[in-house]
Amino acid sequence: MQRAIPRSKVSEAVTLLSKKYQIVAATPKGNSFVFAAVREPSQVTLDYPTTILPLKKFFLPPSDVVFTFDRKTQEVSVPELESKPTLYFGIHNYELQGVFRLDHAFTSGVKDSTWIERRRNSVFVGVTYEPDSFHFADSVGVPTSMKDGFDAFLTRFDDHYRVEALTDRGRDMVAAIKELLVDCDCPGDPVVHFKNKLKQSVAGIREIFHGAYNHPVWKETARKCHSCGTCNVCCPTCYCFDVDDQVVLGTDKGSRIRAWDSCQFLDFTKVAGGEAFRDKRHDRVRHRMSRKFAYITDGKGQPFCVGCGRCVRQCTAQINIVDVMNALL
Amino acid sequence: MASTSVAARAATEKNIYVPEVSDLVRVEKMSALETLFEVRLPGGRDLGHQPGQFVQVSLMGIGEAPISICSSPLAKGTFEMVVRDVGNLSSALHRLKAGDRIGIRGPFGKGFDVEGLQGKDVIFVAAGLGLPPLRSLINTLLHPGRRGDFGRVVVLYGVKHPSEFIFRDERKSWETRKDLEYHVTVDRAAPDWNGHLGVITTLIPELKLDVPNTVAAICGPPVMYKFAILALRSKGLRDEQIYVSLERKMKCGVGKCGHCQINNVYVCQEGPVFNYGRIKDLKEAIQ
Numbered sequence: 001m002q003r004a005i006p007r008s009k010v011s012e013a014v015t016l017l018s019k020k021y022q023i024v025a026a027t028p029k030g031n032s033f034v035f036a037a038v039r040e041p042s043q044v045t046l047d048y049p050t051t052i053l054p055l056k057k058f059f060l061p062p063s064d065v066v067f068t069f070d071r072k073t074q075e076v077s078v079p080e081l082e083s084k085p086t087l088y089f090g091i092h093n094y095e096l097q098g099v100f101r102l103d104h105a106f107t108s109g110v111k112d113s114t115w116i117e118r119r120r121n122s123v124f125v126g127v128t129y130e131p132d133s134f135h136f137a138d139s140v141g142v143p144t145s146m147k148d149g150f151d152a153f154l155t156r157f158d159d160h161y162r163v164e165a166l167t168d169r170g171r172d173m174v175a176a177i178k179e180l181l182v183d184c185d186c187p188g189d190p191v192v193h194f195k196n197k198l199k200q201s202v203a204g205i206r207e208i209f210h211g212a213y214n215h216p217v218w219k220e221t222a223r224k225c226h227s228c229g230t231c232n233v234c235c236p237t238c239y240c241f242d243v244d245d246q247v248v249l250g251t252d253k254g255s256r257i258r259a260w261d262s263c264q265f266l267d268f269t270k271v272a273g274g275e276a277f278r279d280k281r282h283d284r285v286r287h288r289m290s291r292k293f294a295y296i297t298d299g300k301g302q303p304f305c306v307g308c309g310r311c312v313r314q315c316t317a318q319i320n321i322v323d324v325m326n327a328l329l
Numbered sequence: 330m331a332s333t334s335v336a337a338r339a340a341t342e343k344n345i346y347v348p349e350v351s352d353l354v355r356v357e358k359m360s361a362l363e364t365l366f367e368v369r370l371p372g373g374r375d376l377g378h379q380p381g382q383f384v385q386v387s388l389m390g391i392g393e394a395p396i397s398i399c400s401s402p403l404a405k406g407t408f409e410m411v412v413r414d415v416g417n418l419s420s421a422l423h424r425l426k427a428g429d430r431i432g433i434r435g436p437f438g439k440g441f442d443v444e445g446l447q448g449k450d451v452i453f454v455a456a457g458l459g460l461p462p463l464r465s466l467i468n469t470l471l472h473p474g475r476r477g478d479f480g481r482v483v484v485l486y487g488v489k490h491p492s493e494f495i496f497r498d499e500r501k502s503w504e505t506r507k508d509l510e511y512h513v514t515v516d517r518a519a520p521d522w523n524g525h526l527g528v529i530t531t532l533i534p535e536l537k538l539d540v541p542n543t544v545a546a547i548c549g550p551p552v553m554y555k556f557a558i559l560a561l562r563s564k565g566l567r568d569e570q571i572y573v574s575l576e577r578k579m580k581c582g583v584g585k586c587g588h589c590q591i592n593n594v595y596v597c598q599e600g601p602v603f604n605y606g607r608i609k610d611l612k613e614a615i616q
Contacts, residue, residue: 066346239587
């Protein structure tokens with residue numbers, strides 16, 4: 001018999017699980033939702049469209065101290081990172097796929113120790129979602145049935161969630177909340193429909209991009225784009241960063257800061273001599289989308305787009321990456 | 330699975346963004362804007378670079394910038410770089426003196442394949458601040474212990490105005506060396522200039538070359554590459570015989586931060602030295 005947790009018992013489950021883990025989950029903020037460390041279990045939301053920012057903010061913080069320094073001696077001191085066992089609870093599957101793409105980016109080739117340390121001790125419990133008019137995960141190889149990488153998974157059926165343990169850690173978690181579970185005879189996975197869809201499957205899209213360098217859609221899109229960088233910030237697989245020094249006024253102490261950057265900014269490629277190598281806006285628009293689908297892929301050839309739809313939802317110029325892609329297909 | 334492999338990795342990876350505190354042993358003004366810095370790593374350890382590679386230079390409180398190494402790896406104990414006073418970091422460097430300390434990360438990227446040049450004639454096309462990165466290779470080929478391994482060494486060097494020349498003493502010795510052909514030009518003459526006048530590509534048509542056995546290396550301002558490549562091709566050189574060293578905004582040096590990317594190519598990983606045949610179809614590489 002399958003097991004399920006009634007919706008009314010979710011916050012009790014969070015309380016039980018928080019004995020062992022720090023819990024991060026979607027919580028309401030104004031009319032939106034954000035991933036946050038949970039202090040009050042009743043804040044945990046399992047029924048949300050997407051959060052404003054993706055999970056990357058926990059592993060690659062928007063602004064992060066690489067080291068502190070002393071200007072007089074030039075000596076540096078690297079902060080100790082201690083990653084507490086953290087349960088990311090109620091995560092959509094595209095979200096975790098985004099984390100995995102960045103795992104690939106930060107651990108293939110030269111390894112980024114900060115990313116690796118922050119990713120240690122992270123545990124994920126997934127939850128199904130109802131695609132809205134922005135999601136297009138299905139089109140980029142992340143169907144709603146995908147449970148890869150989760151330790152446990154919750155599937156919504158009306159007033160309860162089917163509970164599946166997928167790893168030993170997941171089985172421990174389910175055991176920890178077993179008093180809250182009820183028997184259920186849940187049907188198969190719910191059928192979902194995406195409204196935002198690519199015309200064709202993502203396979204083969206790389207080749208299409210390679211032949212589309214001079215396609216008119218880049219200039220058409222650039223005419224709308226403000227180069228504001230919102231799409232980079234809210235993207236679960238954008239990871240470009242800048243590095244700058246900040247000094248504590250009146251002292252020789254300071255910090256070297258790694259901060260999120262945007263390939264849509266003119267200065268992104270500008271060298272000290274003043275040359276910017278993508279000085280046209282349409283070059284920058286094409287670069288970002290090409291990077292997602294052609295320039296970089298993970299070890300399995302999957303694109304660096306997971307279809308969360310945040311860039312569509314949050315674009316200040318109402319650009320829909322799916323429309324841009326469909327113009328190429 | 331990705332999560333497991335990352336989660337299971339011990340926290341012993343070296344932090345790749347932390348520079349090594351190093352000593353400036355010599356600071357020498359080269360021109361109104363350019364200064365040479367000789368750097369000693371901790372313990373006098375060799376940098377172990379290839380000609381054409383770069384380092385990330387740090388000044389705490391100012392930041393970090395990519396700078397080409399201009400000395401040969403065969404020069405032991407220290408390494409050299411020439412910096413133009415144009416950016417935040419480079420301006421701050423110009424306020425330093427011998428005995429001051431800077432941070433170094435690297436070397437990064439791919440340089441020239443020195444052993445692949447054995448027996449070959451090598452032409453250098455160096456315009457302006459393109460000379461320092463090429464000097465690392467020039468001085469490797471000219472090194473007394475290695476000179477016999479390579480064919481002709483031809484250096485073409487051009488600047489806009491004679492006041493911009495750097496490495497004056499070293500180039501004086503180039504003028505008299507029998508094992509080096511050295512040609513120099515300026516775009517705009519000064520009153521006392523008696524030499525060749527014209528952009529650097531005007532030196533190329535006059536060269537007598539053993540074309541099949543020749544390799545060319547180009548470095549200079551972005552606008553120059555296209556014309557230098559055209560001039561070399563019209564001498565009969567194939568694209569595969571031409572190497573270019575490209576300037577980009579290398580920020581992390583380790584293929585992560587994205588700033589130096591040309592399409593799918595991270596210049597800090599696959600360059601800055603590229604075989605032109607390899608990148609001629611790479612959009613945005615050559616202007």
